[in-house]
Amino acid sequence: MPDDDATPEAEPEAASADGDAEATVASAATTLDPEATELLARLEAQLGDAVIEHGAAYGDVVVRVRPDAWLRTARVCRDDLGCDYLSFVSAIDWMPAPLLVDEGSGDTSTPAQPRETTYGTAGSDGRYQVFAIVESTQGARRRMVLKTDVDEQDLRAESWVSVYPGADWHERETWEMFGIEFDGHPALRHLYLPFEFEGHPLRKDYPLLAREVKPWPGLVDVEPMPGEDAGEEATPAVEAP
């Protein structure tokens, strides 16, 4: 049976490879390109204390700004920094993913995410965060990842449609997927989902229904290999009814 996942001899090999890799990863992750450093300095000069925190993600600068300066950030990016191109606007839910399978059950079909809440590069104030990427079509490699916090009690953010018209569809998608309202958006209506749809599918507490009603095949449908003893511990689900 080609069981790649839990072979004991793989562990030490993986650990030694990790040791080398981690040092290089750490340095690559935290260094900024010269272009990004310059962009960050110019953004901070314009926004002042509206910039809460900044970090680096493999050469790109990640900037977290205050929610009330979100629209102003877009304007500064377009008018002063020359980032004329909007890549996307989206959101992220930092709540730890619900556990689908018990740990140690041997079911590796769904990756088990850590149980504690961490907030990624440049941090966050709460569970929800809106983030966007702007780029420049004029200069090489000029781009920024921008993030802003969203109040958990009152999910709203400023809309970018007045600055980047392309934000229209992205914000509609974020609204239906996360339930975050965008102030100043002309018409927040459903984009992908049918109009009577209830719930916000990309929130972490929204279940993946397909996985809830039928477990991932592979564990349930396992049949014993020829010559293998069909013990209870090997195939528990087959004998259930």
Added chain:
Amino acid sequence: MTTGTELPPPGQLPEVHVDPSMLRQLAESQVNVELDTGDMILNLGPQHPATHGTLRLVVRLDGERVIAADPVIGYMHRGYEKLTEFRTYPQITTLINRIDWLSSFANEVPFISGAEMLMGIEAPPRAQYIRTALTELSRIATFLLFLGEMGLQVGAITPAFYGFRDREYVLNLIEGVTGGRFHPNFNRIGGLKDDLPWGWYSECRSTMAKVLASCDEFENLVVGNPIFEQRTRSIGIIPAELGAAYGVSGSNIRASGVDWDLRRDGKPYLPYNELDWKVWTHPDGDSFARYWVRLQETRESARMVLQLLQQMPAGPVMAKVPRIIKVPEGEVWVNTENPLGEMGYYIVSKGATGPFRVKIRSASFSNVSILPWMLRGVYVPDIITILASLYFILGDIDR
């Protein structure tokens, strides 16, 4: 007449009561026709051949002119961003193959490079070169279909046959390496599944010669055709600044005169800087310019593939990778120049075997979002040429 029921004898005919005012109305409507000048709402799609899938356009018409257009998408939404949260990294390449199904190989590359960056693994040079070659081959296959299809949309059926025929040669090459014509699923974290098969170089060289020849053919047959020019010149113009603010990317924005190509200007992801090539732009920004730019880019890609074959380094195609792929905590944004435009993945990892969140930025989504602006004031037949010249894939819009 011998068949049917026999008529009842005279005097026993059933009486039918007809309202005389209705008869008068009927007669007047035939004679005294008054033209209705109100707007008409036309539903285009979701099954129209020009939409490459299921895009629906609700257009409000005044006569032959479009007053407003509203694209309705989501008929093919498969929720890939949610599904990635329930998969391990190697499983996800199967999903993202199906985003833009014409150039599946090019879809895999940014995701895999993102995961490699987070893990600190670098694919060996030979793997990088093969990746570049296959990415360019999928670009050629995608564009050849476009070059034929666009002719079809303006009423010329011959280029469509040429396009499909030549694309088949290129798909055979991709199939020879990966085993899959549409969904190769060939990239692995740290390299590729396999090396190139025997005899592939010579096969590839002869196919590239065919592609270059057929590009000349398209240039003579379509670009020089006066009917084609009339249908596409000055139609569907995208101004450069507006296009950028809408997120229009790839050949569409280069056809508006923006000299911006992520293969040259983005974060380096494949050895493009070791090749001799140029970025094509066209100042006009109309449907014709988009056709012309894609035609030149097809040629450029064929030349790039020939160079890649010449410079291909020897060595392994797979780096040393731990058996259990656990990606360290971090965030990375990788965007690449796909055939349809900028394709990017924002990967957030929390140190597990699968990602915590993946934001998929697909090119067609933003390219199509400019349609309500573009279609205002155009004539109905031009809608079709504009849709064809923007060149989108529904899987790339709906994800």
